Amino acid sequence: MGYVRSVNVAVLRTGEWTGRMGRTGIDKRPVDDPVEFTPGGVRGDQVIDTKHHGAWYQAAYAFDTEDLRFWSAELGRELVPGNAGENLSLLGCESSFAVIGERWRIGSAVLRVTGPRNPCRVFAGFWQHKGLVKRFAEIGRPGVYLAVEESGDIRAGDEVRMLSKPGHAVTVADVFALAMGDRDRREQVAPAAQDLPPKWRRQLRLEELTGRADTR
Known part of the structure; x- marks a missing residue:
């Protein structure tokens, strides 16, 4: 499927664009040593806004280096691995088109694709682009949130290997489009x-379409 270009953990930042939290862990930097990925998150990383980030289904975030190159051209400045706030910078994976529920083995960890990352004003402020939320939605390549099914170490250069893929074929990009307002995608x-x-x-x-009720 591809491989890990870098594993990135947070360097805490402050600034007016960080909003009410005052601090943010969106600025992530590559590390050389293996990093442990657990169901509770990425060892050594920091999540400040736990209302919107850090749930079990957001244990890690991955983004494609090819998309970083696209946004570098869009913004007129170079973005490097970690600049999208991603724990995993992936090369050759097309992660935004992964199927929801897809399972990957990377290093000694097993990860499951849970859904897209939605852009926010902190992200827009970090990239210094006021119209980023709208433009990010238009491009439709949001990267993926991952749950950790089996804890393990991941490092740069590790291969991303497919373990299983659900048959429904609904991708992260499909869910992102629905979340961004394309209600025709619900069916x-x-x-x-x-x-x-x-x-x-x-x-x-x-749940209105599937009849599934879940109050968790």
Whole structure:
């Protein structure tokens, strides 16, 4: 599928664009040593805004280096691995088109694709682009949030290997489009409901189509 270009952990930042939290862990930097990925998150990383980040289904975030190059051209400045706030900078993976529920082995860890990352004003402020949320939605390549099914170490150069893929074929990009307001995608995304975290399933109103109720 591809491989890990770098593993990145947070350097805490402050600034007016960080919002009410005052600090953010969005600025992530590559590390040379293996990093442990656990169901509770990435060892050595820091999550400040735990209301919107850091749930079990957001244990790690991955973004493609090819997309970093696209945004470098878009913004007129060089973005490097970690600049999208990603723990895993991937090369040759097309992660935004991974199927929801897809399982990967990277290093000694097993990760599962849970859904897209939605852009926010902290992200826009970090990239110094006021219109980023809208433009990010238009491009539709949000990268992926990952749950950790088996803890393990990951380092730069590790191969991303497919373990399993659900048959519904609903991708991260499909769910992102629905989350960004394309309500025509609801029927298309509904078959992936069982592989989405309950909170996101409710937010996307998929239970109305599937009949699944989950109050967790």
